[in-house]
Amino acid sequence: MATFNLTINGTSQQVDVDPSTPMLWVLRDHLDLVGTKFGCGIAQCGACTIHMNGNAVRSCQLPVSAAEGASITTIEGLSEQGDHPVQKAWMEHDVPQCGYCQAGQIMTAAALLQQNPNPSDEDIENAMNGNICRCGTYTRIKAAVKTASQNL
Amino acid sequence: MATLDKKLDRRSFLKVSALAGGGMVLSFSWLAGCKPITEEELLAMPKEWFELNSYIKIGENGAVTLFSPNPEFGSNVKTSMPMILAEELDTDWKKVIVEQADFYPERFDRQFTGGSQGIRQGWKPLRTAGATARAMLVAAAAKTWNVSPTEITTSAGVLEHKGSGKKAHYGEMASLAATMELPEQVTLKETKDFKIVGSSKKNVDAQKIVTGKPLFSIDHKVEGMKYAAIVHPPAFGMKLKSFDKSSIAGMSGIVDVFPIRLFKEDYERNFFDTTTFPEILAIVGNSTWEVMQAKKNLAVEWENASESSFEVGGFGGRPNTKVTVLSGLENTNRHKEQMKEFITKPGNVVRRDGDPEGMFKKAAKIIEKTYSAPFLAHNTMEPMNCFADVKGDKAVIYGPTQAPEMIMGTLVQALGIPKENIQINLARMGGGFGRRAYSHHMTEAALISQKIQAPVKMVYTREDDMTAGVYRPTYSATYRAALDENNNLLALHVKAGGIPESPIHANRFPAGALDNYLAESWDIPSNITIGAFRAPRSNFIAGAEQSFLDELAEVMDKDPIEFRLELLKRAEINPVGENNDYDAKRYAGVLELVREKSNWNTPATGVHRGVSAYFCHNSYVAEVVDTKIVDSKPVVEKVYAAVDCGIVVNPDAATNMGEGAIVDGIGNAFFGELAFENGVPTKTNFDKYRMIRQKETPKSIEIHFVDSKEDPTGLGEPFFPPVFAALANSLYKATGKRYYEQPFAPQLEMQNLKM
Structure with a gap:
């Protein structure tokens, strides 16, 4: 066990955990930020996507020791009122079915638009390809990313 | 009024x-x-x-x-x-x-x-x-x-x-x-x-979903809650022999490890009590990560299980059935051989109209094709999990289940707590697809909580989830057609089965449309557990039947839609036999609508199209899939679907459901597969088990509803079964090769196409 000082959604947090603990479980079990989801544990599904210094990362593969000093954003901190252009576009297109993967999808999309505000279809497909949606809402996800890019 | x-x-x-x-x-x-x-x-x-x-x-x-x-x-x-x-x-x-x-x-x-x-x-x-x-x-x-x-x-x-x-x-x-x-x-x-009704309303939980609010049982937490992981046998046909508690003693945050048994000796299981492993190990600790680490280190000995059997209550008032779980470690290669043996053996006749055998004897030409598909894992994005708080004679269970009614009796026997003292709270589910009709995960969490007399959240790893059984069965179907010298269809014969169940629906189309029709069924027992998977049985037989009809239409030199409409016309005006389980007019209606909406006769340049139609779960769906080969890669350009589900309550949500089921079908047709070696599933996570992703998704999907005043019928399943054949028939046009064996990707790769 060791103490780690983290900056999550703009707030300083301290946790006392094993250094190997992935951020996914630090967020979910220790900080009660459960919007970040567990899907596969091996960085293959994208359900656990968060932002580290603005980049989309898979929190199941990010040890807490590597997150110290970085600025971490989770779905809960993407916007204060749930009105980030990506979140709004997701609601406008009524994207979710079961909803489980969508926080990860949204975080990936938000990071994409941060770096590339006008992505082409191919850019969107490439960026979103790491996020599995078992319900198959991919066409709506793509449409929502385009809408969000127009409303940045 | x-x-x-x-x-x-x-x-x-x-x-x-x-x-x-x-x-x-x-x-x-x-x-x-x-x-x-x-x-x-x-x-x-x-x-x-x-x-x-x-x-x-x-x-x-x-x-x-x-x-x-x-x-x-x-x-x-x-x-x-x-x-x-x-x-x-x-x-x-x-x-x-x-x-x-x-x-x-x-x-x-x-x-x-x-x-x-x-x-x-x-x-x-x-x-x-x-x-x-x-x-x-x-x-x-x-x-x-x-x-x-x-x-x-x-x-x-x-x-x-x-x-x-x-x-x-x-x-x-x-x-x-x-x-x-x-x-x-x-x-x-x-x-x-x-x-x-009839105007689109947004998902009432959308705001909570997009802001990451706790909606799922996996998100639940209460004061003093412990975390649990499970360890189940590594192979079908194996059971727990012993475990060494000391192997994880001293590991950080570990509280206890113990076996749990889901069913008492004299308990009569209900229809949804399916579970692969009735005895598993539970590791309890202070956090998910810690119990998952201990899981890797726990020393366990497994042994081969002997054959067992038990009675299972019938579903919806049907009689009880006796289920036998075979001993032995099964292999996919052997399954394939076993299924092949049935092609020449007689099956159980489930429907016979006219004199099919006689027609095959006098046929000028016989076409015979065999179709197959593997076991599939449901792979809900939220792994199996459950929260339970059992103290004394009271229990609170919060978990993802499609069938709370069915799990109550199971909990009563497992916990020895009366029904009125068990509160089941229903969580939003991170996907179901049939998998969560089997709620053994709730019993498991409840037993763990009862043992430690504290609230607990049990979470499967992805590997646990993918290897814990309750799969879509593996199937095979052989279709035969007898034609005269002028390529007129004299008779049709289907013989289909699976491990461990048959996909045949005796009275569905094309039964009723043919004077001479024979349907035979067979099944092979197995110890690999299976369960409902989006449109059970239909999800395979539709692909086989509709691929065969496409091939038949080609031999008969008929347009594939026209050929199906001719058969349906016959079933409508002068149906053969009784108990035909479909409305031929509504069936034809969706084919006509998809023909119109897709401009069937004038496809875009470079596009290869295939059609398919199916009726299940009270709704009719026809689909046209357009594929293109772009840089040696098959690309699904567009999918058109026409559906008759009566009145559409929430059109945009219904459209979403249709789009999702079509994507799901294309994914499983291309990639879906679970194989076994000595009882061990060969894929355990998404690195090996390929799921459809953004890049393989159709570039566009159009859903069209038949304007109807009929009472509404369901949509979760009916869009799914027809996709398999519509895709296969389209790929045939693109590559000149028919696809008889799911998944299609390995065969496409053998044709030097990139998947």
Whole structure:
């Protein structure tokens, strides 16, 4: 066990955990930020996507020791009122079915638009390809990313 | 005006009561008045199905709360079902609050999401309940204003008496309405007057989903809660021999490790008590990560299980069946050999019309093709998990289940706690697809909690989830057609089976459309457990049948849609045999609609198209898939679907469901596969088990609904089965090769195409 000082959604947090603990479980079990989801544990599904210094990362593969000093954003901190252009576009297109993967999808999309505000279809497909949606809402996800890019 | 049958009314068990603090609550039975068609069927239904199981709550402030009793797994019933209630209540949808009802055995029996039945079975009782509440509000207003109820109109939650100009919100009349007599009969709206049903409404939970609010049981946490992981045998056909507690002693955060058994010796299992491993190990600790680490280190010895058998209660009043679990470690290669052996062996005849054998003897040409598909894992994105708090003789269970009603009996026997002391709270499910009709994960969490007498959250790893069984079975189907010298179709023969169940539906199309038809069925026992998977059986047989019809049409030199329409015409005007399980006209209707919408005869340049149509779960769907080969890569350019599901309650949500099922079907057709070596699943996570992703998704999907006034039927499943053949038939046009074996990707790669 060791103490780690983290900056999550703009707030300083301290946790006392094993250094190997992935951020996914630090967020979910220790900080009660459960919007970040567990899907596969091996960085293959994208359900656990968060932002580290603005980049989309898979929190199941990010040890807490590597997150110290970085600025971490989770779905809960993407916007204060749930009105980030990506979140709004997701609601406008009524994207979710079961909803489980969508926080990860949204975080990936938000990071994409941060770096590339006008992505082409191919850019969107490439960026979103790491996020599995078992319900198959991919066409709506793509449409929502385009809408969000127009409303940045 | 549609008026309710009095017989149904008497059995509806509507009940009104005053709401503490003012307002009314109308409780009603979920099932009454819907499924039963005849008096006999009505009387044969279990009494408890008529218990009060849902609510409309109207507060004095006018707030309308509608309880959605069916568990939500993504089919949007939590939005669509209350829309039906709100329609007949004639309230303002914007002011409606929808809540997920929990499972109360005394009120909510028969809460089940599956079989695409939610909307179909909910339609009449929901309408009746909404109309009843409206009628009572009208009666209360009539009494207050001293006018005739017939002179009162309602609109968007407001009562009005035009003659006197009096108006009141529902909330103002709710407390008085709660004291009114329940009406003997109510009038339902005419479909042309619908304002809410038929207009798209957004998912009521969308805001919570996109902001990451805790909606799932995997998100649940209470003070003092422990975390648990499970360890199950590594292979089908194996069981626990021993484990060494000391192997994880001293590991950080570990509290205990112990075996749990799901069923007591004398317990008679119900239909949904399917589980692969009735005895597993539980590791309890202070955090998920710590128990997952301990799981890797725990030393366990496994041994081969001997053959066992047990009785399973029948589903929906059917007789019990005896299930035998074979001993031995099974292999996919051997499964394939076993299935091949059945092609030449006689099966069980499940349907025979005319003289098919005679026709095959005198045929000028016989075409025979065999289709197959592997086991599939459901792979819900939220792994199996459950929260349980069992202390003394009380239990609270919060978990993802499609069938709370079925798991209650299991929990009662496993815990030794009476039903009335077990509270099941229903979580939103991170996907179901049939998998969560089998709720062993809830029993497991409950037993762990009971053992430690503390609240616990048990979570499967992805590997646990993918290797714990309850799969879509592996199937094979051989189709044969007898043709005369002029390529006229004389007879059709299908022989199909699977491990461990057959995919045959004896009375479905093309039965009824052919003078000479033979259907045979077979099955091979196995110890690999299977369960419902989106459109069970249809999800395979549709692909085989519709691929074969496509090949047949080509040999007969007919347009594939025209050929199907000819068969359906025959089934419509002069059907062969009895009990044909489809409406040939509605079937033809979706083919005609998809032909029109896809401009079937004039495809875009470079596009290869395939068609397919299927009927299951009371809805008809036809699909056209357009593929292109771009840089040696098969690309699904566009999918057109036409569906006849009666009235469409929530069009955009229905469209979403259709798009998702089509994507799911394309994914499974290309990639879906689970194989076994010595009883061990060869894939354990998404690195090996390929799922469809953004890049393989069709560039565009168009869903078209047949304009219909028929009562609505389900949508979760019917879009799924036809995709397999529409894709295969399209790929045939693109590559010149037929695809008989799922998944298609390995064969496409052998043709030097990139997948």
